[in-house]
Amino acid sequence: MPGPGPAPGIGRRRLLRYGAAGASALLATGSLTGCSSRASASDASALNVWDLFQGGDGMLMDDMIRAVSKGSDGFDVDRTILDWGPSYYTKLAMSAAGGRASDVAVLHLSRLAGYAPGGLLDPFDLDLLAEFGVTEKHFTPAVWARTKHEGVVYAIPLDVHPFIVFYDRDAADRAGLLDTEGELAPMGSPKAMLEAGKALAEVTGKSGILFGHVTDTAQNWRQFAALYAQTGAAFTLPDGGPAEIDTDAAVQVVSFMQQLFDGRTNPNNLDYNSALAGFLGGRGGMAMLGEWELPTLRKSGIPLGAAPFPQVFGKPAVYTDSHSYVLPHQSSPDPARRRQAHRYVAEILKQSLTWASAGHIPAYQPVLAEPAYAKLDPQSSYADAGKVAVLDPPNWFAGAASNFQNRMCQPLQSALLGNTSAEKAVRQMVREANTLLRQPNPVA
Amino acid sequence: MSTTASPVRARRLPPRERPGAPMLLGHGRLPRVLAGTALVVLAAVWLLPLVWAVATSVQSEQDVAKPGLSPFKGAFTLDAYQQILERGNVTVWAANSFLVAGLVTLITVAISTLAAYGFSRGGFRGRRLLLTVTVAAVMVPPQLLVVPLFEQMLMFDLVDTYTAMILPQVVAPMMVFILKRFFDGVPRELEDAARLDGASEVRVFLSVVLPLSRPIVAAVSIFVFIGAWNNFMWPFIVTNDPGLMTLPVGLATVKDAFGIQYAQAMASALLAALPLVVVFLLFQRRIVSSVATTGLGGA
C-alpha cells in the first residue's frame, strides 16, 4: 500500500509555483523576439510590414526592401507575406480590429471602402509624408481620389496595375494596326476593334484577340468595367438603395463583348491559362490581360507591344486596381514607429522603378518621369493608363478578391459562352448587385 | 484470458500463436499469409505519404519538380532544411508551440484534477449544479465559441497575446469528468486517515490522492498536450502577429516571397511533425492506453 510520500507532493507544488510565476512574467511581455518585433520599443527602427506579393512580385519587393534597408538610416524590416486572396484581407481586418496590427500593410485601393469607414485603418499624416518627399501632386487625380474616405487620406498608392492589351508587334504591323511610332493606333469605335480582330486573325492564321474568362472570378468583370466606363455611364451602388446602373449602356457593352468574342474570329471559351498559353504560342495576335503578366510574356520571345485598353466607346477609361500602403489600426501606436512607417512608405515609393520591371505602373509620378522609366519597353507604352484609371465601385463588398467581382463574372461568362442573352445577363448583374446592397453593411 | 489446456488443442496450435490471443486466423497457412500481406500493404499505403514527404525534403527544388514516379529524382541534400531553419520563422513558431502547449497542459491538468477531486469528495453547496453544468458543457463544441470568444478578446483588448491563446484552452470539462470518475473509484480511507492526522485538505490532496492518480494524470496530461500542440482553429483566429503564432498556424498562414517550394514545404512539415512523434516514441504505451481511457470520452 503506497504511503504518502512528501517528495512528489512538494515537487509538484514547486513546479506549479514556478510555472505560474514564469508564465505570468512571459504573458506580460509581447511576442517572443525571434525576428525583430514590436516588443522592443527602444528599437524604433524595426518595422512590421504585411503584403501579399509572391512569385516575381515577391522577389521584386524583397529587392526594394533590401534597397531601403541599406545604409546608416536604413530600415530594419520584418516582412510577413500572406497568400493573395480573401484570407489576406480577413487577417488584416482581424489584426486591425485587435489593435495590435503591423506597422504598414499593402491593400488594394479598391478595397478601401471595407476598411477605412470601419475604423480598421489609421489615417496618414500628410505633413509627415511631405517631409519625406511625398505629396498629393505626385499622384494622378484619378488615383488620389480613391485614397480618401470622408476627405481623409488612408492609403498611399504604390502602383497602378491596369487591365491592358498585349500584342505581337509584327502581327499588328502586318494587320495595319500600328501608328507611325510603332505603337497601337487608337481604335475609337466598336467597329474598329472588331475589324482589328479580323485583321489579326488573318495575319496569324489562327485567332485575333485572346481573352480568358471561363471559371475566372475577375476577368469578365475587368473587361466589362473598362468598356462600361468608356460609355460614360455611371455605375453607382448606393448604400441600401437599388443599384444605379445604366442598363442600356450595359447591354450595349455586353452585346459588343459577345460580338467581339464570337468563337470564330476570337475564341469565346478560353480560361485564363489557355488564353495566356495561346498568346505565348502565337495562336493570337493580341491578348487582353493584366499588365502583371509582362514577366511571363517577355520570356516568350514574341516582339511584345502593349497598350492601355483601347478606347472603343465615348471616353477613354482603363480598368485597374492599385496596390497601396496603409496603416492598419493600432490602439496605442508608438509615434516613433509611425514616423518610421511614413518614411518607409516614402522610401519604397522612390524605389518603385524596380517595381515597374514586373509591368506595374508606378503611382509615384516622379519615378514615372525618370528617363529610365521611359526606356522600359513596353511598360512606357501604357504608362498613361493611370490618368484614366477606373476602379471598382467604392463599396465595402467590392474590390480585389471580393465576392462582388465573382458574382458579376457569372452572368457575363454565360453571355460570352452563348448560354444567355445580353439583356438577361445584365438583368442578372443588376440583381446580384442589389442582393449585395441589401445585405446589412457591417462597416459603416 | 484463459485457455483450457487440452492435449488435442495444444498439438494443433501453430507454434507462433501467442497463448491467449484469439485464434482469429485459424490453422491454415493461407489465412496467415493473406492477413500478413494485407497488413503489409495497408501499412505501406499508410506510410507512403510520409515516405514521399521525407524523400522530397532531402532533394533540391529543381529535382523535386521533375516528373516521374520515383520519389528519388536527384541527389541527397539538406538545403531545404537549412533554408527553413535560416529563415527563423519555424524556430519561433516551435518555441511558441512549446510554450503554449506546455502552459495549457500545466494549467489544465492542475485545475482539472483539483476540480475533479473537489467534485468527487466535496459536499459543498452548489456542487450538484456546477457539476451538472460542467457535464453539459461537454456537449458544447469549442468551435461554436470562436465568434463570441473573439468578441470577448476584443473587449478585453487581448487579441494577439499569449493570454488569449492559452486561457480559453485550459477549460476542459471532459477531463474534469474523466478525472472525477476516477476519483469516485478511489476509496476514501487513506484521505480520512490523513485528515485524522491533522493534514490540511491541500496536503491530503497532494500527498495522498495525487500519487495514487499518477497513471490517469499522466494520461490526461499527454492527451491535453497533444491536443494543445495540434490545436489550430482558436490560435489561428486569435493571433495575427507571426511572432506569436504556433507551428500549425504559422505554417498554414505565413508564406514565402518565392511562392510554394515543395522541398522546403516538406522540410518544414517534417520539422513540425517531429516533436509529437518523439513524444509518441517516448510515451507509446501511455498514449495508447490514454486513447482508450480518455478517448472514449469523446474526440
Next chain:
Amino acid sequence: MTTTTPVGAPAPTGERPPVVSPRRRTGRRGPGPLFVLPFAVPFVLFLVWPVLQGIWMSFTDSSLALRDTSFVGLDNYAEAFGDPDVWSSLGNTVLFTAASSVPLVLVALAMALLVHSGLAGQWAWRLSFFVPYLLPVTVVTLIWTWLYQPDVGLGNELLGALGLEPVGWLSDESVAMWSVAALTVWWTVGFNFLLYLAALQSLPTVFDEAAALDGAGAWRRLWSVTLPQLRRTTVLVAMLQILASLKVFDQIYILTKGGPNGSTRPILEYVYDVGFTGYRLGYASAVSYVFFALVIVVSLAQLRLFRQED
C-alpha cells in the same frame, strides 16, 4: 491504470485526541469549494460567458469593424434559414461526414482485426497507422497538397503510370470533397484503430475458442462471434466519428479554403467566412447556434441509440 485497494485504516478506539479540528467539529469533511474554484473561474469566463454572449450577439448586427452594434431581433435567424449558402455548406458537411466516417470506421476495424491476429511486428503496425493522428493539421495538409499537386504530385503520377488521365484533385468540384475525405481518413483512422484494438483485446476468448472447437472457420468466427461482440464499440466509434466530422474546419480551410467554388465549404467555415471575412459577427453567431442545435440533436439521438445498445 492501477488502483490499489488499501486495507482500511484502523479506526481509533478509545480516546479521541482532545483537540478536534474545526472542520471536524462542523461535520464538514472534504476539499470544499476552493478546489473547484480554479476551474470554475475560467469555465465561467471562457465557456459559459461566451455561450451566453454568443446568443446575445446572434440577436444583434455585431460587426468586426469598430462601430456601434444594434439589436435586430430574429432577423439573423430568419436570414440564416433562408440563406442558400447555409444550406449548401450544411450539405457539404453532411457529405463530408458520410464520405469520411464510413471508411474511418471500416478501415479502422479492418486494421484492428489484422493487427489483433497476432502477426509479428506489433509496434510497427501500431506506429504506421497511428502516427498520422499525432500530426498537426498543417503538416497533413502540406503533405497532401504536395501529393495532390496537379503536375508532379504523387496522385497524378500514379494515375499516369496506370495510363489514366490526371485528376484535378483540389480543383475539380466533383472530386475535391473526396480528396479531403481521403486525407481525413489517412490522418485520423489511427484513433479509431486504437479504440477497436483495445476493444478486441478485452474480448473474452471463450466464445471464439468454443466456435473453433465446433469447427467454425476463421471467416465464420469473425462474422458470427467477433463482430457481434464489437457492436457496442462500433456504435461508439461511429458516434464519435460523426460528431467530429460535423465540426470539421481545419483541414478543409487550409487545403481548399472551401473551394473550388464553395463545393467543399463546411458549415463552420461558412461561419468563419461570414463572421470574419464578411465582418458580420452577429449573423455568424446565429448560424453557429443553428449549427449547435443540429449538433445537440445528433448528440441526443446518438445517446439514445447508445443506451439502447446496453
